[in-house]
Amino acid sequence: MKKIPVGILGATGVIGQSYVHLLQNHPWFTISHLSASPKWEGASYEEATASYSLFPKPSSPLPPLKPLLPSPPCRLLFSALPSYLAQEVECPLATKGFAVISSSSSHREEDDVPLIIPEINPDHLALLAYQQKKRGWKTGLLLAKPNCSIQSFLLPLAPLHQAFGIASLSVTTLQALSGAGLSALTQNPLSENVSPFIPGEEEKTEQEPLKILGAYKDRKITPENFPITAHCNRVPISHGHLACVSVAFHQKPTQEQILNIWKRPSPLTLPTSPRFPILYREEEDRPQPLLDRDHSRGMTVTTGRLRPCPLLDWRFTALSHNTLRGGAGSGLLLAELLHSQNLLP
Numbered sequence: 001m002k003k004i005p006v007g008i009l010g011a012t013g014v015i016g017q018s019y020v021h022l023l024q025n026h027p028w029f030t031i032s033h034l035s036a037s038p039k040w041e042g043a044s045y046e047e048a049t050a051s052y053s054l055f056p057k058p059s060s061p062l063p064p065l066k067p068l069l070p071s072p073p074c075r076l077l078f079s080a081l082p083s084y085l086a087q088e089v090e091c092p093l094a095t096k097g098f099a100v101i102s103s104s105s106s107h108r109e110e111d112d113v114p115l116i117i118p119e120i121n122p123d124h125l126a127l128l129a130y131q132q133k134k135r136g137w138k139t140g141l142l143l144a145k146p147n148c149s150i151q152s153f154l155l156p157l158a159p160l161h162q163a164f165g166i167a168s169l170s171v172t173t174l175q176a177l178s179g180a181g182l183s184a185l186t187q188n189p190l191s192e193n194v195s196p197f198i199p200g201e202e203e204k205t206e207q208e209p210l211k212i213l214g215a216y217k218d219r220k221i222t223p224e225n226f227p228i229t230a231h232c233n234r235v236p237i238s239h240g241h242l243a244c245v246s247v248a249f250h251q252k253p254t255q256e257q258i259l260n261i262w263k264r265p266s267p268l269t270l271p272t273s274p275r276f277p278i279l280y281r282e283e284e285d286r287p288q289p290l291l292d293r294d295h296s297r298g299m300t301v302t303t304g305r306l307r308p309c310p311l312l313d314w315r316f317t318a319l320s321h322n323t324l325r326g327g328a329g330s331g332l333l334l335a336e337l338l339h340s341q342n343l344l345p
């Protein structure tokens, strides 16, 4: 099979490097375009990432870094740009006919932009036909992946919501430095410290799950409607977002019912989807970022400490790798989903 040429915008950052890593030897996609800020134009990827490289040297040759605008034959773009830039360039690129998968929060709230975790709401792809019609895009399209911390707790919660109905939810996140981009990793502003404030994060954590769990009907997503309260903290570890969850349900599940649901295999059979998206650890002191974040190439969400909650019904801890499952991995899964449904330009 001839591979589909893809581009990465913001290839030298945390999410861009994670895309490059996950796309090595990908069965369907090959990297044909890489971009970073103008200072790197013409430089090699290795040169531009030499001062802080997150992964081993790529095994296949990569194109040199170019200005933002890609050229044919590349039609699929993974955008890992800062939000202000994503806001500026992603729609114009879709207007030019590119399929753009956005990592940033810039377009997530727009009512014609699907916000998808492929295991949870692949049916929201149906919104793309309406998006193209509304915006006059012939082949271009724009999709968003959710905020990085959300996959850690929403992957385990979504099937429970489907079975028992969430009544209310409380989430406290402990988020790694890499969630704030490469500069946070290189400068490590939190040595011996924790920050109880991540700008905009609590709002995203309280709103995005409701759109993802919402129902698609008649070219519209009606968000779910239950209260979520979030506390988001930045902690001094490099990768891995941990979420401490308390949840109440309309119908009360038993511990066995919850654990059985978490043992289910993935509904997807895509190259990047782990066979079992959730792994429950019985040990009292798991999950831990350092020990659990890399499971299944960073695509598995690890849960643990499921126990009754004296305030709501159940509480547990969940962990995902923020740059892989929470970042490039979920963008890549989205691209695979698009391709599997013949929706790529």
Ligand SMILES: NC(=O)c1ccc[n+]([C@@H]2O[C@H](COP(=O)([O-])OP(=O)(O)OC[C@H]3O[C@@H](n4cnc5c(N)ncnc54)[C@H](OP(=O)(O)O)[C@@H]3O)[C@@H](O)[C@H]2O)c1
Pocket: 009, 010, 011, 012, 013, 014, 015, 016, 035, 036, 037, 038, 039, 040, 068, 079, 080, 081, 082, 083, 085, 086, 103, 104, 105, 146, 147, 148, 178, 179, 180, 181, 182, 183, 322, 323, 326, 327
């Ligand atoms: N980090 C995470 O865990 C995470 C998870 C999910 C979503 N996100 C979102 O993903 C996006 C990227 O985040 P990140 O953490 O990867 O950020 P980052 O490490 O700061 O990387 C930003 C990238 O954008 C490039 N860039 C900056 N200014 C540019 C310009 N004027 N023209 C072209 N390229 C430019 C940078 O290139 P240079 O190297 O040349 O500066 C770099 O490649 C953000 O919207 C973020 O909110 C991040």
